[in-house]
Amino acid sequence: MENRKIHVVVVTGLSGSGKSTAIKAFEDIGYFCIDNLPVPLLPQFLSLCEKDMPTINRVALGIDIRGRSFLRDYEPIFESMERSGYSLEIIFLEASDESLQRRFSQTRRLHPMASADTHLRDAIAGERRELTALRSRADRIVDTTNLSVHQLKALITRTYSLLNDKERLSVQVLSFGFKYGIPYEADLVMDVRFLPNPYFVEDLRSLDGRTRQVRDWVLRWPEAEGFVREYTGLLFKLLPQYINEGKRFLTIAIGCTGGKHRSVVIAEQVADKLRTKGYYVVLFHRDILLE
Structure with a gap:
């Protein structure tokens, strides 16, 4: 069987920064998308794609702080994937504290690190600290502070629809x-x-x-x-x-x-x-x- 090199994009970053929008944009341009897949299952998933799903060449994964083991597990797993020849790219989405607070207030969603005695501002700051190392490892950092949902989707579409299986760049x-x-x-x-x-x-x-x-x-x-x-x-x-x-x-x-x-x-x-x-x-x- 021909050895395929699957292009894997990991979409991560701060809660409220637009990960769901980005994943939807990847899905629209033909990526096989999974939101919040546990990182330890990633190697098995890619192996399954290679063996049984030959039409899958591009995968986008939405991973965030909700899977708390992610921060513990991702580094050795990502390094192993790269050694195995996978094309791995990490996109880190972020926004200003003021913008994130406004988005959570407008949607009335609970921040994943918030609790009854935690202020939203402190939850955002805590998440930003925990994701510092992951941010430094990212291949591309996108600040969505001044981007609308449509602008973020257009950015993803314009950029990643260019990728092709035959060209190196x-x-x-x-x-x-x-x-x-x-x-x-x-x-x-x-x-x-x-x-x-x-x-x-x-x-x-x-x-x-x-x-x-x-x-x-x-x-x-x-x-x-x-x-x-x-x-x-x-x-x-x-x-x-x-x-x-x-x-x-x-x-x-x-x-x-x-x-x-x-x-x-x-x-x-x-x-x-x-x-x-x-x-x-x-x-x-x-x-x-x-x-």
């Missing part, structure tokens, strides 16, 4: 506008606001960077051509290093003021250059319709 090239905020999922952020702005050219203002007119205008400037050449040259040196470190995906965010002209043109140029080197690239223009 999936790259998302993302254009955005700084006026709308830096993308939360960005690994590398580049600012191209130093380039001349087509917004101030009347015939180009209503168009976007996907059009030939805007693309030709942006790329006519020597600094644009030079930037694309030098930045992609840097990426060609960095990406093999990320692969060697076992990174499965990378989000490269390129921003201008509104995310409609310069960043779109440059993002498309960078994506094309990466594809010529054989990288699996998905291009996404976040703010192109907001201007």
